[in-house]
Amino acid sequence: MKSKLKLGDFILLLGTVAVFLLSIFLWIFIMVNDQYFSHVEQTSSVTEHSRSRIVYNLYIPTSSYSYQNGQLYRLYDAKKNLPIEFIRELKNTKYQGVEKISTSPKKYEQLLNNHDNLQLTFPNEVSMNLFTKTSPQKNEPKFRRVFVTASDRYLYLGNDRTYTIYRVNFTKADFSRLRKYARNAHGRSPVELVRLKDGYEVFYTKLGHWRVYSYLTNSQTDSYFVSRLFGTSNVTSSSNKKGWTTYALNYYTKLRVPDAKSKHHNFLYSRYEKQKSESTSKRQLDSVEYVHKLGLSEQDLRYFDTVGNSVSYINYIEGIPVFLDSHNPQVKATFLQDEVELAFNNIDLQIPIPFDGQMRTLPTSGEVMKKMLNVGLKRSEIQRVIVAYRVEQDNTRNNLINLVPIYYVKAYNQWKSVVEWAKQDPNALAKLHQAMAKEEK
Structure with a gap:
């Protein structure tokens, strides 16, 4: 009996020592491979569980448009966000296939001017593969514009730069609520489509009164x-x-x-x-x-x-x-x-911060375009003209900022405010133009 106890104590001691040595080995291994373990911890959850959710959060159309009585309007509704509603309904669709149907500039403009479609746009081209969960390919369909038709059986994708039209067919889709939100949208600004270097840009045709947010x-x-x-x-x-x-x-x-x-x-x-x-x-x-x-x-x-x-x-x-x-x-x-x-x-x-009534009046996009041409920008290099918010520090509190609406212009692959472009030296603009011309050859 005594020998059995001694044997049991020896086995227990041996096991304890083994566990102790193993824990030291694992601790050292983890410490010297911290980058590897950190990488696994931070990226595996993205790739396996939440990549699709994050893509749908980040890749959302930023503007929506529709025709009414022959006039194109930019739509906005503070309570019914049309782009988010589109993404929400897109998640529930079942795709049948995507086909290229045209690269004709004439047919593309006909689609742009189709008064029955609701248009949603991304700020630049995105890949269809982001949403269909297919493997990335070099010749994937790229588009900037979405045309939601009156039918739930299909919609169109448009690439402004190449005039390419894709038709996406569905076996299951329902965009009825999106169409309803678009018909009842409270915010409507009259706009027109103008062809710039990278595609069709929306120009505001009337003086705009924009809110300043804090x-x-x-x-x-x-x-x-x-x-x-x-x-x-x-x-x-x-x-x-x-x-x-x-x-x-x-x-x-x-x-x-x-x-x-x-x-x-x-x-x-x-x-x-x-x-x-x-x-x-x-x-x-x-x-x-x-x-x-x-x-x-x-x-x-x-x-x-x-x-x-x-x-x-x-x-x-x-x-x-x-x-x-x-x-x-x-x-x-x-x-x-x-x-x-x-x-x-x-x-x-x-x-x-609750809106306090501050407003800014902005000129039409056409007037901004004329000003940019007058300061030396080449029309052939102007890629986008948009309204965006510039941050101004509020003097009443350190971490309080005001978002002031102004025009921004993308040209020569650079984003600058209208004020910044106006201060550019004409010689510097000429050099930019020459550099872009060489790069594109």
Whole structure:
């Protein structure tokens, strides 16, 4: 009996030592592979469980239009958001197939002028594969405009740049509620379609009276983004002479942040990794994962633009984009040959302040276009003319901002306000024009 007890004690001791040694081994393994485990934890949930939800949150049409008595109107309703309703109904559809039916400019303009269709637009081209859950392909259908017809059996997709029309057939769809919301939309602004470099742009044809909105904001700390992007271990930091701090996970992964006293909010995350020649939808999907990884509020964040290998996102308030820092979007993901760069602003719009009656009167889009031509912009290089919000600091409180509506123009692949373009040196504009001409050859 005594020997049995001694044998049992020995086995128990041996097991305890084995468990202890195993725990030390696992702890060391996890510590030296923190980047790997952090990557698995942060990306697996996106790719496996919530990628589709995030795509539907970020990739929403930003404007809707319909004809009434021969006049095209931009539609808006504060209570019934048409683009969100479209995405909601799109989730419940069952696709039968997509077919290219025309590349004729004449037929494209006929579709644009069809008074029976409801039009919804994205700010730039998106891929059909984002919504159909099919594998990304190089020759995927890309479109900017959606035409919801009177039938639930099909709708049309339009690519403004190439005049391509796609027909999407459904085995199950119901857009009746969307059509009802469009018919009863309270906000209606008369507009016209004008052909610019990248496609058809909506021009406001009457003086517009736009509201000035106010928001309480929140700025996330450096440690928040270090934790989101790196995890919590193996992070070293070094201060830059020019008021920047650089956090490094290793030689390949860095985060540059501005000094808190500088009042700047532009961060830059960079990660060295070999890039392949990817499709449009692959870059857009990859950027979705990076945006989600940042942990910024996705409630009002929307896809905004694609320029070359860069995909950008911006906040939309009442259907209008918000430039938080002069002319930069909230997030811009750039996929270089050997590196991924994620430039972002750490400000979140938190609490809207009740409207106090402030208004701004803006000229017609045509008048803005004339002004841009007069300051030296080439019409052939003007890509978009839009109304957007510029952020102004409210003097009554540190974290209170005002969103002031002004015109922004995209030309030479750059976004600037009308005031900024007007201050450009004509010689500098001429050089931009020459550079774009060489790039397009």
